Amino acid sequence: MIELKCDVMVIGAGHAGMAAALFAAQRGLSVVQAGTTGGIDFGSGFIDVLGVHPVAEKRELDEPWQGVASLRAESSEHPYARLNRDDITDGINAFTDFLTAQGLAFQGNEGRNLRLPTPAGTTKRTYLAPATMAPGATALREKAPCLIVSFDGLKGFSGRQLTETLGKNWPALRSAIITFPGLDGELYPEHMANALADPARRKALAETVRPHLGDARYAGFPAMLGVLDCAEVTRHMEELLGVTVFEIPTLPPPIMGVRLRAAFDRGLHGLGVRTLSQKTVMTARPSPDGFRFRAGGAREEYAISARAAVLATGRFFGKGIRQQTHDMRETVFDLPVARPADPDDWYDDVFFSQNGHPADRCGVLFDDDFRPLNDDGTPFHHRLHAAGAILSGHDWIREKSGTGLAVGTAWKAVNTLAKSLGEAG
Amino acid sequence: MERKTHASERPDHRRRRHRHRAGKRSRPTRRLLLLLEKRDLNAGASGANHGLLHSGGRYVSGDAEAAIECREEGDILKRLAPQCIEETAGLFVAVDGDDETFAADFPGNCKRCGIPCKELDPARARELEPYLSERTFAAYEVQDGSIDPFMLALDNVAHAVSLGAKTMRNARVRSFDIEKGRIRRVHVTDETENREFIVEPELVVNAAGAWAGEIATMAGAQVGVICSKGTLLVTQDRLSTRVINRLRKPSDGDILVPGGTVSVLGTTSVRVPSPEDATPTREECVRQVEDAAKMMPVLASTRYIRAYAGIRPLISLGGSDDRNVSRGFSLVNHDHEGIDNFITISGGKLTTYRLMAEKAADLVCEKLGENTPCRTREEPLPASVSGRWTEPGLAPRNFAAETGRTDVMLCECELISRSVIEEITRNLENMRGRSALNAIGMRSRMGKGPCQGAFCGPRVTSYLYDREVLSGTRGIEELKSFIQRRWKGQKPIMWGRTAEQVELQEALHCALLELELTGEDE
Structure with missing residues (x-):
């Protein structure tokens, strides 16, 4: 058993947990973080703030802040109702500044949403996109001559699918299937990205693509242009091809997951965060001045004394809330979960239902500082905060608000607990 | 697309273009057999059952005739269609709280029906099947088997086609023209092409299962079909080597049938108003899991992949409890209702499907004045190319043995490679129907693993775009329809890992x- 002491225990290693660990460490607090592989590894890299509002009307937003304002006005239960715009933008800025320093830059559209192509051939609105993907929005908007490159052996990414679905309104969109130089059989974005660390391989790739370019001014690739060297790989490909190059997300496992994981591993370690990788919290014992946790998994076990904690375990996929045949339980503290009383009401008959599923709005109730509440409406513990998907009252999947909500709530939770710990001395 | 017009409103010469002249071929002794299927093979109860080849043990206590039929037919199918059957054997087990007299009478009842049955010490039974409850007090071994209903149907149809039959999917019978006591014309909508056509039959066989009543009504005849919904659950792992039956008066949730790499738990028997009401509910699933866990406690904690429901067509003979309505079949010659060339074959169960077909074919021959005997009792059912990819575990073995490292794994749950999807797509031809994706799902294990289409759905869609099977936004529509079909089976079992998987799927989709x-508003 390894004993650890810290100011803040962050439970969860998805976007909210990573953001909370980052913000706490940047304020000089000592941080221990536990959590298993999850949302980060499936991340697209898009930083959504709000893409659809109202969800029931399927209204896609070009102006996310107008949507956030009306959401705040309409629903006091939504986490955005407890955040002002500065909380969200300050959090996102701190988050993206950190990632930019690790090699992952982001681009936006002056406060408006970008509209980008997806691998299904649909389009998606987002607030900020990785800089390697953002030019896709310009190509799409201008209907510019563009070649989509897909690779024989990379499943789930068909250039022809994009031209068939988007081509009706984008006649200058073309596609080609090529062989990735030096790799055969089944291709994975991570293998391709690693191969492109070698400039000679980029030249070989450019030679294979060039005959298909024609009059294209843009070339769209499945996201695999490098790992944390993606800015340089993309710039080099643009130089070699003489066109603007952009990436389109792929189906899982995406390269963005690998990039984000690498950036957080390296960057949080540099800030002194103690990461208990692949360890989950097994027991949690609150006391008046903090918490005792036991965390484990394979091999070592840890006993952690923390003065404060951030619960960022996610909803179902993150295992923050476990669905049982008749109930939903919060998995670390056994907090009350807000949910419809009858389990028959948790899901709609239609998977792609216009209103979404009520289960996707379940979670812990919280106060203005994102402290989870007991059944009687009092905070469960004065230094336990929650962030991200485990909060009730939002449907990030239908709203397209995932990362904005994770980062914004983590920002406010950490600010509050930093103040509380500072006052306690 | 042709405008839908009722055929009788059209000039005669136009109608003739789409006319199939059944029974009037150039060779006078050879008749054309046309199989019309309103959706796809196995779309009804044939694809939504337990996949259980009954030893007959289940019926010995209540319906000796059915028990004997099962025993005889089971033996025939094991001999003639071995590719579709796994001879798993079966156990009948009673646990504390079950009726001891019922259990004690079981071996004697089996003997009376000629059904081999061996008593096992409960401890020995638990050695053979470690997940059985510690509270098992009686166990008997019988010769149950597991049968792949998809392969069985595909092989049967492939065999019929090789003998000259024609089949049409998405071909919905709309009405009959009856003149002088005979069905002269059958009006059919080809829903793939959205056009009407007409068949002039010598004889019509109504084998529409739960829809047999509707078809009979079109002919002015009557078949009293009771629709009985059976809900079943599929586990992620195979939990037993043998079929496990609860040794008690037949009830819900008392049979667990292994099928390849999974097990199937069921089933309910609930009367529903319409054959379209084949949606499994959460309540039916939870109730069966909780009850069956008394027989095998692991069933309370294991991961379920999906639930499904089929509609049994029970033929009404009066009475209140549908489980006591005969599971035997009915063959009806409607000449007593004044229609000479119309028969109905309905009811029954998968184990006795061949016997049902034999009796129906004999009646067809009698009415057509043929005296060729039915040969399905002796002739093997050939294994077909179209049926082969429904077998769990075949695709992975093939991948390991044949294609190796140049192939691409489109479905990682069931290990279905690009070359397998390519082969199925190539053989689809006119069997594609309205959705290539759904047709592929029906002919392989695609979408049947833990991801339930979350990953393989979009991947196969992309591949079909590359192959130019899909164009425009059709692939998006087919994907959504495919996912909705899988959802119908996930929604009732949203607990534990299923809820985690579904949230990941929603995050992606x-x-x-x-x-x-x-969709429509774009």
């Missing part, structure tokens, strides 16, 4: 791909 925002 909705948060990233925004599939829910596509």
